[in-house]
Every structure is written in C-alpha cells, then in structure tokens.
Amino acid sequence: MNRLAGKVAIVTGSSKGIGAAIAERLAADGAKVVVNYTRDATFADAVVARIAASGGEAIAVRADVAKDGEPRALVEATLEAFGKLDVLVNNAGIYDIDSLDTLTAESIDRHFSVNVRGLLLMTQAAARVLPAGGVVVNISSGVAKSPNPMAHAYCATKGAVDVLTRTLGMELGARRIRVVGIAPGFTETEGNRHLPRDLIQPFIAKTPLGRAGQPNDIAAAVSFAASDDAGWVTGSTIDVAGGLVF
Ligand SMILES: NC(=O)c1ccc[n+]([C@@H]2O[C@H](COP(=O)([O-])OP(=O)(O)OC[C@H]3O[C@@H](n4cnc5c(N)ncnc54)[C@H](OP(=O)(O)O)[C@@H]3O)[C@@H](O)[C@H]2O)c1
Numbered sequence: 001m002n003r004l005a006g007k008v009a010i011v012t013g014s015s016k017g018i019g020a021a022i023a024e025r026l027a028a029d030g031a032k033v034v035v036n037y038t039r040d041a042t043f044a045d046a047v048v049a050r051i052a053a054s055g056g057e058a059i060a061v062r063a064d065v066a067k068d069g070e071p072r073a074l075v076e077a078t079l080e081a082f083g084k085l086d087v088l089v090n091n092a093g094i095y096d097i098d099s100l101d102t103l104t105a106e107s108i109d110r111h112f113s114v115n116v117r118g119l120l121l122m123t124q125a126a127a128r129v130l131p132a133g134g135v136v137v138n139i140s141s142g143v144a145k146s147p148n149p150m151a152h153a154y155c156a157t158k159g160a161v162d163v164l165t166r167t168l169g170m171e172l173g174a175r176r177i178r179v180v181g182i183a184p185g186f187t188e189t190e191g192n193r194h195l196p197r198d199l200i201q202p203f204i205a206k207t208p209l210g211r212a213g214q215p216n217d218i219a220a221a222v223s224f225a226a227s228d229d230a231g232w233v234t235g236s237t238i239d240v241a242g243g244l245v246f
Pocket residue numbers: 012013014015016017018019036037038039040063064065066091092093094095114118139140141142183184185186187188189190191192
C-alpha cells in the first residue's frame with residue numbers, strides 16, 4: 001500500500017516497541033521516516049536498516065523530547081534531510097509502576113516531562129512547519145479512560161494527552177491540520193518485557209480478543225490516522241485494545 005507516498009514523518013521514540021513498528025509501517029506505506037531515540041543508537045540504526053532493506057527511506061536522529069531545544073532540533077534535522085514535514089507521531093513515553101507508598105516527586109516530574117511536556121513541545125516545533133493536510137498522532141493509552149492504581153503518575157499523563165489531542169485539534173483545525181489520538185491496550189514491547197507474567201495475565205484475561213496487543217496492531221491504526229482515509233477525524237482518540245476495558 002502506498003497511501004503515504006510523498007509524505008515525511010517523524011516518529012518520536014521509534015528505536016523500540018510500538019514506535020519502531022509505527023516507523024516501519026509508515027515507511028512501508030511510502031513515507032520517508034525520521035526514527036527518533038534518546039539513548040542507544042544501535043536500536044534506531046537497526047530500524048533504519050530494516051526500512052532500507054524493505055525499499056523504504058529513513059534516518060535516525062537522537063533527540064530527547066523532554067529537553068529544551070531538542071524538539072526544535074529534531075524538526076530542523078528532518079527539514080535538512082527531507083525538505084518538509086507532513087506527519088508527527090508523538091509516541092515517546094515512559095511508564096513506571098507506582099503507588100502512594102512508592103511515588104516520588106522526581107518520578108512524577110519525569111513522567112510529565114516526557115509524556116506531556118515533550119508531546120506539547122514537539123507539537124509546537126512541528127506546527128511551525130506542518131502544511132494544510134498535515135497530521136499529528138498522539139499515542140495515548142487505555143489507562144486514560146480506565147485508569148489503574150498501579151500507575152498513578154502514568155495514568156495522569158495519558159489523561160492529559162487526551163485533553164491535548166482535543167485542544168490541539170481545536171487550534172490546528174483552522175489550518176486544516178488534524179490531531180488524532182490512538183489509545184493502545186496492553187501491548188508487548190521492550191518497555192514491559194521485564195514485567196512478571198502474573199501482572200500481565202489479568203489484562204489478557206479481560207481482553208475479549210484473548211491476547212496481548214502487538215506493536216503492528218497499533219501501527220496499523222496510526223497508518224489509518226495519518227492517511228487521508230481519516231480525513232474527517234480530529235480532536236478524538238481511538239481505542240486499539242482488543243476490546244479491553246481495564
Ligand atoms: N506497551 C504498552 O502496553 C502500551 C500501552 C498503551 C500505551 N503505550 C504507549 O506507547 C508508547 C510506546 O510504548 P512502548 O511500550 O513501545 O515503549 P518502549 O518499548 O519502552 O520504547 C520507548 C521508546 O521511546 C524512546 N524514548 C523514551 N524516552 C524518550 C525521550 N525523552 N525522547 C525521545 N525518545 C524517548 C525510547 O528510546 P531510548 O531507549 O533510546 O530512550 C524507545 O525508543 C508510549 O507512549 C506508551 O505510553 C504503551
């Protein structure tokens with residue numbers, strides 16, 4: 001399928017997990033893709049190599065979305081490499097398990113600085129150059145609507161993401177730029193591989209389709225959101241969770 005032919009996309013946090021699958025899917029749909037990471041270039045380079053091996057085009061760019069100036073530098077690097085930007089996927093996110101006993105001020109700040117401040121600063125930097133027809137896709141989570149007391153700080157950030165999908169959609173609609181949220185259910189990735197099976201099993205047991213999500217399940221929904229097929233969708237968040245209500 002070539003529904004994103006001629007488009008240029010940034011996928012934040014796309015060296016691993018859901019972001020890596022989104023980067024590969026958008027490239028398979030014809031977009032030129034910027035694969036973003038913060039820590040280890042090896043993983044990002046591997047995603048770029050897989051895209052190239054499938055006939056696509058991508059580059060890896062290091063930038064921490066939570067750090068002042070780095071979202072803007074990421075957009076500048078995209079313009080330098082590909083000359084424009086059409087699609088921003090705000091996927092970079094962190095999640096820790098907590099409780100009122102274990103929460104710390106540092107952990108609350110860290111979650112909000114990546115998941116909320118990073119998303120907002122990335123969108124601000126991208127909005128300066130997105131054309132009419134441009135798209136911002138925000139990766140939310142099922143926990144925004146059905147929160148879980150195992151992760152207070154994380155759930156609160158994803159509630160904020162859904163509000164921002166709405167407010168950004170309202171502001172950017174006047175420029176014909178769409179903003180769409182995608183809310184995954186539990187999805188197996190590098191970020192949660194270390195979690196004990198007995199913590200994950202209850203989520204799968206409550207999923208009508210009877211399995212955990214895979215990164216490609218989420219990438220397919222992002223491909224739709226970024227394409228003209230979703231031309232009448234903005235300011236709202238789509239559940240992609242196998243029917244799971246947390
Ligand atoms: N997995 C799930 O079950 C699930 C469910 C609902 C929603 N989500 C959401 O989906 C998104 C991806 O989750 P995942 O499970 O795929 O995560 P993951 O496997 O931990 O991968 C996270 C990616 O984000 C990058 N990253 C982290 N902090 C960053 C920052 N400050 N700036 C730029 N990149 C950064 C990481 O790169 P480095 O390692 O190089 O830093 C990595 O590429 C998150 O927003 C998460 O909240 C996940």
